[in-house]
Amino acid sequence: MGEAGPVVRIAGRLESWRPKGKVGFGHLEDATGRIQIYLRADQLGEAWNLVPLLDLDDHLGITGRLMRTRAGEITVRATAVELLAKSLRPLPRPKREVLEDGTVRSHGGVADPEFRTRQRYADLAVHPEVREVFRLRSRVVTRIRSFLDQRDFLEVETPVLQTLYGGAAARPFVTHHNALDLPLYLRIADELYLKRLIVGGLERVYEIGHDFRNEGMDRAHNPEFTMLELYQAYADYHDMMELAEALVADLVREASAGGSRLTRGGVELDFTRPFRRVRFVEGIREGSGLDVLTASEDDLRRRLREAGAPPEEASSWAGAKLLDEMFAAFLEPRLVQPTFVVDYPKPISPLAKVHRDDPRLTERFELLVQGREYANAYSELNDPDDQRARFEDQLRQRAAGNEEAQPFDADYIRALEYGMPPTGGMGVGIDRLVMLLADQPSIRDVILFPSMRPED
RNA sequence: GGGGGCGUAGCUCAACAGGUAGAGCAAGAGACUUUUAAUCUCUAGGUAGUGGGUUCGAGUCCCACCGCCCUCACCA
Numbered sequence: 326m327g328e329a330g331p332v333v334r335i336a337g338r339l340e341s342w343r344p345k346g347k348v349g350f351g352h353l354e355d356a357t358g359r360i361q362i363y364l365r366a367d368q369l370g371e372a373w374n375l376v377p378l379l380d381l382d383d384h385l386g387i388t389g390r391l392m393r394t395r396a397g398e399i400t401v402r403a404t405a406v407e408l409l410a411k412s413l414r415p416l417p418r419p420k421r422e423v424l425e426d427g428t429v430r431s432h433g434g435v436a437d438p439e440f441r442t443r444q445r446y447a448d449l450a451v452h453p454e455v456r457e458v459f460r461l462r463s464r465v466v467t468r469i470r471s472f473l474d475q476r477d478f479l480e481v482e483t484p485v486l487q488t489l490y491g492g493a494a495a496r497p498f499v500t501h502h503n504a505l506d507l508p509l510y511l512r513i514a515d516e517l518y519l520k521r522l523i524v525g526g527l528e529r530v531y532e533i534g535h536d537f538r539n540e541g542m543d544r545a546h547n548p549e550f551t552m553l554e555l556y557q558a559y560a561d562y563h564d565m566m567e568l569a570e571a572l573v574a575d576l577v578r579e580a581s582a583g584g585s586r587l588t589r590g591g592v593e594l595d596f597t598r599p600f601r602r603v604r605f606v607e608g609i610r611e612g613s614g615l616d617v618l619t620a621s622e623d624d625l626r627r628r629l630r631e632a633g634a635p636p637e638e639a640s641s642w643a644g645a646k647l648l649d650e651m652f653a654a655f656l657e658p659r660l661v662q663p664t665f666v667v668d669y670p671k672p673i674s675p676l677a678k679v680h681r682d683d684p685r686l687t688e689r690f691e692l693l694v695q696g697r698e699y700a701n702a703y704s705e706l707n708d709p710d711d712q713r714a715r716f717e718d719q720l721r722q723r724a725a726g727n728e729e730a731q732p733f734d735a736d737y738i739r740a741l742e743y744g745m746p747p748t749g750g751m752g753v754g755i756d757r758l759v760m761l762l763a764d765q766p767s768i769r770d771v772i773l774f775p776s777m778r779p780e781d
Numbered sequence: 782g783g784g785g786g787c788g789u790a791g792c793u794c795a796a797c798a799g800g801u802a803g804a805g806c807a808a809g810a811g812a813c814u815u816u817u818a819a820u821c822u823c824u825a826g827g828u829a830g831u832g833g834g835u836u837c838g839a840g841u842c843c844c845a846c847c848g849c850c851c852u853c854a855c856c857a
Contacts, residue, residue, distance in 0.1 A: 346813040365814065394815050415807050417792045422818045432818060433793045433806055439849045495856075540856050698857070778848065
């Protein structure tokens with residue numbers, strides 16, 4: 326029975342406690358796992374007086390010899406017990422039943438998703454698998470940094486509080502600076518500051534940080550979320566595609582113990598390079614039989630109605646909206662395996678550089694997996710005159726009531742006037758990427774403290 | 782913002798043509814020197830999310846509000 330095992334000192338939470346007269350068995354749990362403890366009055370002496378006062382979830386320090394019970398479980402037979410910290414409120418633990426075939430069945434526990442996100446501390450304390458999701462998240466971010474650092478990218482920090490916001494179409498959060506008596510905006514994107522750094526000669530930069538968008542929340546959106554943006558001088562969207570492919574394949578290796586496949590929602594996804602590439606226009610033509618660049622808007626609307634779009638709504642669609650709908654109906658759903666959709670039409674890509682071979686298109690791609698977007702990249706617009714014209718267009722849209730139109734950023738134009746080299750840029754939503762890698766269905770499952778209404 | 786669902790003890794869940802609430806775990810007291818969903822005895826714990834209404838009587842029906850979830854729209 327291994328009475329003479331080595332002496333060990335352990336610490337952890339009291340996860341279970343089964344008192345039995347002048348002895349008691351329980352399990353102590355820490356981040357690395359759980360182990361049984363065996364407390365005996367005749368071994369503990371004075372310290373036994375502490376035992377009746379123990380509560381589940383107390384933090385204990387135990388010293389004792391390792392032994393094996395009749396049932397064969399490795400156990401610490403305590404010679405000393407120390408109360409390290411008290412638990413006044415029991416955690417909502419499930420009871421674990423080990424069945425004869427070795428499977429573990431849980432009884433009780435917390436099921437309420439509201440409880441789990443409001444009291445994330447309790448959720449984490451009770452669910453090792455939730456802790457594992459956030460460990461993976463941390464490994465993913467670390468891996469992104471080392472991937473980019475190896476390629477001579479410089480990690481930088483740009484303002485979160487901005488006097489002008491831009492770089493995306495979204496409504497900002499507004500706050501106020503008392504000393505300057507100025508409104509300030511929480512950034513909706515890092516883009517314009519990072520590109521200023523490209524002008525400044527920091528030729529490869531990236532930032533991982535929170536962006537804030539004052540918009541709706543759902544399973545894929547949280548008001549603050551984590552974004553990776555990176556910019557590389559003397560590069561274009563082809564270089565960005567190479568980079569995206571290498572980065573994502575690297576992260577899949579991290580999440581799959583060295584493999585190149587993930588099974589998500591029962592679907593096996595293969596991230597072996599190269600990923601499939603589909604031209605926006607050709608992909609839609611394959612799905613719909615129509616070329617969105619040459620077909621009339623009437624034909625596009627008719628085709629969408631045939632495919633089941635609500636007729637009344639469909640007849641109001643035009644321009645960029647129509648292109649989006651064609652993409653959503655005839656290409657996006659077919660893109661299950663990792664795929665680069667490339668060369669988006671100009672009307673739906675206002676921030677991208679015009680395509681070198683076709684003025685109707687832009688040098689842009691998105692990486693899609695299971696119909697979801699994971700990266701968005703361009704050959705960056707670096708012509709100050711064109712940029713000025715686009716800001717002016719945004720101003721007109723703003724005047725027409727589009728609250729998401731971007732303000733005119735004269736300082737950014739000034740930066741471009743000094744000459745920005747041709748640059749490739751890319752944005753990757755970290756939360757959604759972690760959802761993919763950790764196989765979690767909601768953004769709330771990969772953000773430790775997602776936004777919620779207050780309880781009172 | 783539209784539609785749908787849910788909200789009963791700290792946690793997981795019950796009940797009943799609408800008749801004034803019950804169990805397991807957790808908690809408190811006690812028994813038990815190899816237990817492991819320990820077991821056994823006992824105790825306490827709920828103005829049923831909030832506020833109205835219908836009714837002799839409402840957790841149960843109706844309305845409003847609050848919160849969460851799903852879904853559509855919007856949004857990258």
